């Protein structure tokens with residue numbers, strides 16, 4: 124899994140078109156989303172993650188919690204992003220991993236939004252620009 128973490132004043136998105144034949148079903152209200160004072164986490168789930176998705180979820184949560192505590196962010200935006208890797212996991216595995224990361228972060232007490240999976244989306248992001256505002260992490264299953 125490849126993650127790009129951007130500490131932001133806000134992240135907002137708007138769903139445009141389908142990018143997959145069968146994107147994640149979404150409600151009308153999920154077609155737009157915005158969070159202020161947020162740690163935006165752009166994530167590409169990778170082929171290698173398919174060997175142990177549960178382990179990758181836990182490792183990703185550890186990394187996200189670590190960065191969130193360093194930048195003092197209480198809100199997380201989980202953003203599916205297929206452009207951080209050339210070895211993408213298949214969509215059904217990727218969606219499950221991202222849904223599970225969302226659930227685990229909520230369990231950890233964060234306010235969390237997740238951008239819809241399988242759609243082209245317009246988005247605006249305001250990066251805060253401090254030294255820890257732009258970080259990346261790579262997670263691989265140990266198996």
Ligand SMILES: Nc1ncnc2c1ncn2[C@@H]1O[C@H](COS(=O)(=O)NC(=O)[C@@H](N)CO)[C@@H](O)[C@H]1O
Pocket residue numbers: 142143166167168169203204205211212213214217239240241242243
């Ligand atoms: N492995 C993945 N990790 C994260 N997001 C993914 C992944 N696979 C698919 N997606 C989601 O599905 C959307 C489309 O994925 S894509 O790989 O860019 N495009 C496609 O698969 C099709 N356009 C056929 O190539 C992405 O924008 C993202 O929302």
